[in-house]
Amino acid sequence: MLQNTPNLAPALLEGVRLLSLDAGNVLIFLDHARLSALVEAAGYRAPARMLVRTEGQAKRLAANGDLHRFPFAAENEPGADGWGAMVGTTLLCCGVPRDAISGLLDRLWSEHVAHNLWCAVPEGLPEALRDLRQNTSIKICVSSNSEGMLEPFLNSVGYGDCFDFVLDSGLEGVAKPDPVFFQRALVRAEVRADEALHLGDMISTDIVGGRAAGFRVALIDPFSHWEGQYADVPRAASARAVAEALFAAAMR
Numbered sequence: 240m241l242q243n244t245p246n247l248a249p250a251l252l253e254g255v256r257l258l259s260l261d262a263g264n265v266l267i268f269l270d271h272a273r274l275s276a277l278v279e280a281a282g283y284r285a286p287a288r289m290l291v292r293t294e295g296q297a298k299r300l301a302a303n304g305d306l307h308r309f310p311f312a313a314e315n316e317p318g319a320d321g322w323g324a325m326v327g328t329t330l331l332c333c334g335v336p337r338d339a340i341s342g343l344l345d346r347l348w349s350e351h352v353a354h355n356l357w358c359a360v361p362e363g364l365p366e367a368l369r370d371l372r373q374n375t376s377i378k379i380c381v382s383s384n385s386e387g388m389l390e391p392f393l394n395s396v397g398y399g400d401c402f403d404f405v406l407d408s409g410l411e412g413v414a415k416p417d418p419v420f421f422q423r424a425l426v427r428a429e430v431r432a433d434e435a436l437h438l439g440d441m442i443s444t445d446i447v448g449g450r451a452a453g454f455r456v457a458l459i460d461p462f463s464h465w466e467g468q469y470a471d472v473p474r475a476a477s478a479r480a481v482a483e484a485l486f487a488a489a490m491r
Contacts, residue, residue: 255435261439274290281343284334295464301324382421433453438456439458
């Protein structure tokens with residue numbers, strides 16, 4: 240994880256009235272150790288440290304529309320197709336045989352539905368968001384491609400009272416990068432697009448979609464998955480860093 244917070248450009252933060260947050264790899268991170276244990280229990284090698292790297296490989300493939308697709312039993316459930324492509328590609332890049340991945344996805348989906356595989360919460364982030372929401376006029380929302388179960392899950396891992404609302408593509412019937420998804424956040428928050436800042440970890444959904452809707456955007460990349468790429472995209476070390484900077488600015 241990044242140890243130093245880069246300076247945040249004032250233009251990125253001035254006049255923000257809505258902070259929009261992706262869920263995966265912004266609010267909640269893949270539990271690489273848990274995924275490793277599940278895969279290795281099925282008989283395949285997938286060290287956690289390698290999964291960190293291959294998750295980045297999968298993100299870069301996603302940016303170009305090149306994720307691998309694997310049939311599995313739940314693929315037609317809300318959000319499952321994209322989930323399966325990301326998890327399956329991460330495992331393929333880790334060396335899991337292609338012909339084993341569909342069966343693995345069946346097992347992993349059941350585990351994911353029972354308790355989201357993206358469940359690691361960054362230290363101090365819920366508190367920073369709660370302070371920002373309760374002590375400033377800035378609204379905070381989640382804007383995520385998910386499976387329709389996101390809000391209760393976020394509450395269960397410590398994010399209660401952190402958000403004004405949650406947009407979950409599995410419930411909305413539209414997903415990022417469609418600008419319509421982002422525009423729904425503007426309507427709910429009653430703000431203009433130029434007053435909204437979206438933080439995400441995926442170029443293809445968060446950055447492309449947010450920009451298409453007129454949002455300011457910043458990339459969250461604590462594992463340096465995008466190092467040396469997309470130099471035109473503003474970056475922040477963490478959502479906590481952004482929340483704390485917005486809070487400090489509001490208190491001046």
